[in-house]
Amino acid sequence: MHRKPRLAVFKFASCDGCQLSLLDCEDELLAVAGAVDIVHFLEATSRIEPGPYDIALVEGSITTPHDAERIQEVRRQSRFLMTIGACATAGGIQALKNWADHEDFLRCVYARPEFISTLETSTAIADHVAVDFELRGCPINRHQLIEVLMSLISGHKPRTATHSVCLDCKRRGTVCVEVAQGIPCIGPVTQAGCGAICPAYDRGCYGCFGPAAQPNCDSLTSQYLGTGSTRETLVPLLHNFNADAPAFRDAGNRLQQSDTPSSTGGRS
Amino acid sequence: MTESRSIRIEALTRVEGEGGLHIKLDGGMIEDVQLAIYEPPRFFEAFLRDRSLEEVPDITARICGICPVAYQMSAVHALEAALHVTITPEIRRMRRLLYCGEWIESHALHMHLLHAPDFFGVNSGIELAERFPNEVNRGLRLKKHGNELLEVLGGRAIHPINVAVGGFYRAPKRDELLRLIPDFEWGLQAAVATTRWVATLDFPDFERNYDMVALSHPNEYPMNEGQVASTSGLLIDVADYEGEFAEEHAAHSTALQSVRKSVNSCYHVGPLARVNLNFDRLSPLARRVADEIGFAPPCLNPFRAIIARGLEVIHAYEETLEILREYRPFKPPRVEYEYSAGEGCSATEAPRGLIYHRYAVNDDGKITFAKIVPPTSQNQRQIEDDLRDWLPDVMGDDDGQTALDCERLIRSYDPCISCSTHFLNLTVERTKS
Numbered sequence: 001m002h003r004k005p006r007l008a009v010f011k012f013a014s015c016d017g018c019q020l021s022l023l024d025c026e027d028e029l030l031a032v033a034g035a036v037d038i039v040h041f042l043e044a045t046s047r048i049e050p051g052p053y054d055i056a057l058v059e060g061s062i063t064t065p066h067d068a069e070r071i072q073e074v075r076r077q078s079r080f081l082m083t084i085g086a087c088a089t090a091g092g093i094q095a096l097k098n099w100a101d102h103e104d105f106l107r108c109v110y111a112r113p114e115f116i117s118t119l120e121t122s123t124a125i126a127d128h129v130a131v132d133f134e135l136r137g138c139p140i141n142r143h144q145l146i147e148v149l150m151s152l153i154s155g156h157k158p159r160t161a162t163h164s165v166c167l168d169c170k171r172r173g174t175v176c177v178e179v180a181q182g183i184p185c186i187g188p189v190t191q192a193g194c195g196a197i198c199p200a201y202d203r204g205c206y207g208c209f210g211p212a213a214q215p216n217c218d219s220l221t222s223q224y225l226g227t228g229s230t231r232e233t234l235v236p237l238l239h240n241f242n243a244d245a246p247a248f249r250d251a252g253n254r255l256q257q258s259d260t261p262s263s264t265g266g267r268s
Numbered sequence: 269m270t271e272s273r274s275i276r277i278e279a280l281t282r283v284e285g286e287g288g289l290h291i292k293l294d295g296g297m298i299e300d301v302q303l304a305i306y307e308p309p310r311f312f313e314a315f316l317r318d319r320s321l322e323e324v325p326d327i328t329a330r331i332c333g334i335c336p337v338a339y340q341m342s343a344v345h346a347l348e349a350a351l352h353v354t355i356t357p358e359i360r361r362m363r364r365l366l367y368c369g370e371w372i373e374s375h376a377l378h379m380h381l382l383h384a385p386d387f388f389g390v391n392s393g394i395e396l397a398e399r400f401p402n403e404v405n406r407g408l409r410l411k412k413h414g415n416e417l418l419e420v421l422g423g424r425a426i427h428p429i430n431v432a433v434g435g436f437y438r439a440p441k442r443d444e445l446l447r448l449i450p451d452f453e454w455g456l457q458a459a460v461a462t463t464r465w466v467a468t469l470d471f472p473d474f475e476r477n478y479d480m481v482a483l484s485h486p487n488e489y490p491m492n493e494g495q496v497a498s499t500s501g502l503l504i505d506v507a508d509y510e511g512e513f514a515e516e517h518a519a520h521s522t523a524l525q526s527v528r529k530s531v532n533s534c535y536h537v538g539p540l541a542r543v544n545l546n547f548d549r550l551s552p553l554a555r556r557v558a559d560e561i562g563f564a565p566p567c568l569n570p571f572r573a574i575i576a577r578g579l580e581v582i583h584a585y586e587e588t589l590e591i592l593r594e595y596r597p598f599k600p601p602r603v604e605y606e607y608s609a610g611e612g613c614s615a616t617e618a619p620r621g622l623i624y625h626r627y628a629v630n631d632d633g634k635i636t637f638a639k640i641v642p643p644t645s646q647n648q649r650q651i652e653d654d655l656r657d658w659l660p661d662v663m664g665d666d667d668g669q670t671a672l673d674c675e676r677l678i679r680s681y682d683p684c685i686s687c688s689t690h691f692l693n694l695t696v697e698r699t700k701s
Contacts, residue, residue, distance in 0.1 A: 013308040017333020017426040023381060024425060026412040030405075033394040044381060045392030046675075063308040093330045096315040105314040111517040111524075118309050139333060139426040197423040201430045202438040202601075206326065208427070236323060241330065 005054035005153055008040035010074050012060030012067050013094055013122060017139040018085035019043055019059050025142050032146065035153055051077025055152055058131075061087040061122045063094060068119070068128060075129035080152060083125045084145065086138035090210055091244035093138075095122040098244055124244065133158055138208035138241040141193050161192045164212040165205050168196035177204055184229045186237050189215035189247070210242035217251030231255055287683070289674060290520070291655070292697045293663060299699075301655045303648055303678070305523040316638040321347050321433060321607075321629050328625075328640065329427045332684055334377070337370035337418070338618030339640075340431040341492055342625040347433045349612025350629050353605045358598035359435040360492070365591045366421050366428070367491040367616070368584040372455075373414025373425065374619035375539070375577040375584075378682045379466060380407030383574050386676045387469040403465055406458050410581065413448075413455045417588065420444050435602030445595050452592065456585040460557055463578030467561035474661070475568040476654060479533065480541035481646075483617050489549045489583055490542065492616050497545050498535065499566065502528075506615045509624050515641060526646040534649035537621030538681060539576035540567060551586035554579045570654060570680045577619075607633040618643050620682050644683045651678055667696050 009019050023029060023044060039049040056078035062068050075081060083089050091098065097105055102120040106113035125131055135144060148158040165187035169176065177183040177199045185204030187196065191212040198205045211217070221234050238252035287307065292299040312331055316324065328343045329336035341363060348355065355363075380403070381393030390396050397404035415425035421440055422428025430436050483494035484503070496512070497503050504512055515524035528535050543550070544565040550558070558564065563575050613626035621643035628637035655674055662673035 013310055015330050015333040015336075017330075017336070020333045020426060023377065024411075024415060026408040026415075029408065030394065030397055038392075038394070045394065046385070047391040047395075060308075063310070067308060093312075093315075093327060094310040097311055100315065105311045108314040108317070109309065109311055111515075112519070115517060115519045115521075116309055122310075138330065139424075194424070198429050201423050203429070233320075236319060240323070240327070 004035065004037040006039045006049075006052070007036040007055050007057070007149075008051070008053040008074075008078070009038075009043070009057045010040070010059070011042065012058065012071065012088070012125070013063040014060030014085065014087040014092060016043060016059070018088075018137070019057070021084075021140050021142040021145055022057075025146055028146055032149065036149070053078045054080065055149070056081045058083050058088050058125050059085055061091045061094060061124060062119070062128055063122045064118050066117070071125060071128050080132050081125075081129070082133040082135060082148065082152075083131050084135045084140050086136065086208060086210060086241045087122075088125045089134045089136055089245070090242040090248075091122040091124050093241050093243070095244035096239065097122055099239070122244070135160065136191055136209045137193055141195070144193060162213040163192050164188055164215070165190045165192050165194070165196050165199075165209070168192045169199050172196050172200060174199045177202065178224075182227065184224050184233055184237060186217075186220065188220050189217050204237075206237055206240060207248065208241045210245045211247035215247050217247055218254065221251065221255050231258075288695070289655075289671075289678070290695045290697075291659065291670075291674070292699070293659075294699045296660075296663075298656055298659050298663075301652050301659070302518075302520045303652050303655075304520040305644075305648065307523070313638045313640055316627075316635045319635055321351075321627070321633050321635060324627070324635065324638075325431045325433065326427075326429070329431075331640070331642070333426050334374055334684060335370060335618045335620065336427050337366050337422070337431075338616060338623050339625075340428065341367060341616045342614050342623050342640075343627070344431060344433050345492060345614035345616065346612045346625040346627050347629065348605075349614060350610040350627055351433070351605045351608065351612070352610070353434055353603055355435060355603055356598070358439075359602070361591055362421065362436060362439070364491050365588060366418065366431070368588045368591075369414045369417030369421065369425075371414070371491075371580055371584045371619050372588075373411050373418065374682075375581050376407050376411035376414060376462075378619075379462070379574055379577055379581075380404055380411070382682065383679055384466070384469070386679060403462070406462060410455055410458060410462065413451055414584075416451070417448060420448065432602050434605055435600070437601060439597045439599070439601040440595075442595060442597055445592050449589065449592050452585055452589050456553070456582065456589065459578070459581045459585050460553065463557050463575065463582060464561060466574045466578050467563065469574070471569060471571045472661075473569075474571065474658060476570065476657060478536040478541075478568055478650070479528065479531075480544050481528075481535045481537050482541040482545045482622060483615060484545050485549070487549070489546055489551070489587075490617050496615060496622070498528075499541075499544060500531075506613060506624070509613065509615060510626070513624075513641075513646070515645065521648065523645050523648060524641075525649045526641065527649060534653050535646065536570075536650045537643050537646045538573060539580055539619070539621075540570065540573045541621065542617060543567070543576040543579060550579060551583040553586055554582040557582060570677065573680050573682075607631055611637075620644060620684055621646065642684070644681075647681050647683065651681055651683070667698075670696060 151158040187205035191209040288304040325340040328339040418425040480499040483490035484497035485494035611628040624641040
């Protein structure tokens with residue numbers, strides 16, 4: 001009989017929501033815990049064992065010099081490294097500081113900035129080490145997490161959707177909030193996985209699963225500019241929880257910098 | 269001859285976020301106790317500036333995955349105060365319902381998976397389930413109920429998407445909420461059983477003369493509204509919070525530490541403070557169970573906070589059932605408002621205690637200033653103070669056991685270190701002359 005895979009969960013700059021998703025699998029938690037050997041998961045257990053690990057789940061982004069070193073050690077110890085969530089895959093909401101004056105941010109929040117040691121940027125794990133699989137979302141979808149974990153344990157290639165939220169809206173039978181109500185929605189360029197919840201609650205998608213495969217963000221924003229939306233509304237839709245995902249980052253930057261919106265769409 | 273010893277524990281576990289504890293002992297004397305939170309700073313108060321006020325509940329939710337509702341609720345109330353928006357009774361009721369969901373999921377998580385293992389010397393809730401399968405499985409079902417309520421009303425459990433300044437994006441459909449009733453009827457009885465169970469745990473004999481701070485409301489158990497009250501007799505409007513409470517920045521922590529200015533001392537926030545200050549406004553069943561298990565205010569033993577959580581879970585189930593049974597879909601789901609420059613603050617009761625937000629907005633609806641004071645920042649100095657008192661009882665020769673005992677006390681607070689700005693790196697330095 002094969003031994004159980006050794007599972008470790010690591011946290012970097014984040015809100016803990018993605019690792020909590022594992023504890024939120026109330027129906028499956030004890031079964032998952034029976035299928036793997038949880039040897040490092042600070043939020044859930046005081047049992048702490050050294051590597052090597054078969055599967056490492058990494059939550060959070062790299063924002064301090066210490067963490068930039070720590071992720072190297074996690075990588076060295078891990079056979080299969082999967083990043084979970086928008087922080088780990090795109091720098092998270094804290095990547096908004098990549099657009100800002102770091103000194104100004106420090107002074108704004110801390111009375112004694114000299115006590116704080118932090119990098120000027122918040123970056124994805126893949127910017128620092130090789131990543132074997134990325135699970136998107138802010139937060140991740142716990143059903144996807146279970147599916148990927150079980151695929152790994154049984155030796156199959158993990159499969160998660162890369163199509164856009166739009167398709168899931170259609171499946172769910174949600175009337176398009178953009179077409180029917182004129183609400184700017186970035187579902188057409190956002191990866192599915194959340195269940196297309198925002199339009200089902202009468203609001204536009206704000207992109208928490210990051211860019212879908214081959215998104216045409218410029219075409220979408222040009223269309224919205226043509227129907228009355230402003231850059232002021234559209235840039236924050238791209239620059240929020242996945243602000244530093246390249247497709248959202250670059251499209252948001254172009255939109256911010258352009259004086260006159262392209263009326264024909266396409267990449268400028 | 270001077271002998272100094274130091275040990276390191278790799279991590280403070282079963283808490284949310286990363287922190288360290290540094291203790292210096294000189295023989296039998298405690299020289300220093302520092303709870304060092306080194307969760308990486310994330311700068312929410314900085315990058316909220318220039319964002320549209322509509323984005324604030326979505327962004328502040330991301331401060332914490334375990335208690336996003338607390339951040340959303342404090343934010344929307346503060347912004348509504350800035351905009352002079354008055355919400356409708358229906359919206360107010362739905363916000364209490366959302367808070368009930370968060371209290372249930374967060375308290376059930378803490379009680380069963382984080383805190384209870386300490387009373388049995390096991391590493392995790394998963395290990396605890398081997399010995400107490402019924403209790404842990406029951407706890408997981410309670411937690412699931414809280415999450416399901418958040419999913420229906422908030423769209424999802426972690427970082428709900430349905431919370432807006434002025435109300436909700438969409439009111440729940442009647443059958444979406446009604447179908448939860450059978451589960452919650454079962455859950456109410458299960459919450460009673462859980463509270464009876466945690467009341468039988470073996471609690472250390474340790475009491476402190478706390479100054480406990482919580483919201484207090486004349487006729488309801490406080491969640492979203494009330495005055496700021498303390499067991500030492502303070503009673504002020506939330507608007508005067510910053511006149512009484514201040515944040516200081518210590519070199520050893522990335523989280524700010526709160527103090528009461530007028531007396532220059534620490535204070536205690538959380539479920540124990542809420543129950544002590546609002547015991548007579550707990551639901552009838554919660555009070556009956558408290559009487560039955562012999563829990564009466566004032567309770568000054570921090571380890572017994574797990575019982576206070578149990579009572580609040582019962583309360584949240586009773587209130588949830590009451591709201592669900594009477595629910596009628598309402599319109600409009602949110603109150604309209606116009607942009608105007610202004611400033612507003614609010615305090616609500618996160619599962620871990622009082623949380624305070626203040627924002628300034630301009631004529632374009634953009635944030636110009638944000639201040640967020642989470643519960644763990646407020647408790648941080650109190651925890652250090654507790655440890656100074658607790659250490660003489662537990663600082664035998666075995667550093668490992670001392671460390672475990674300290675962690676156990678810290679965990680009774682359910683500190684959410686991610687919020688306050690994980691990993692407890694415990695160092696004990698012993699100097700023997």
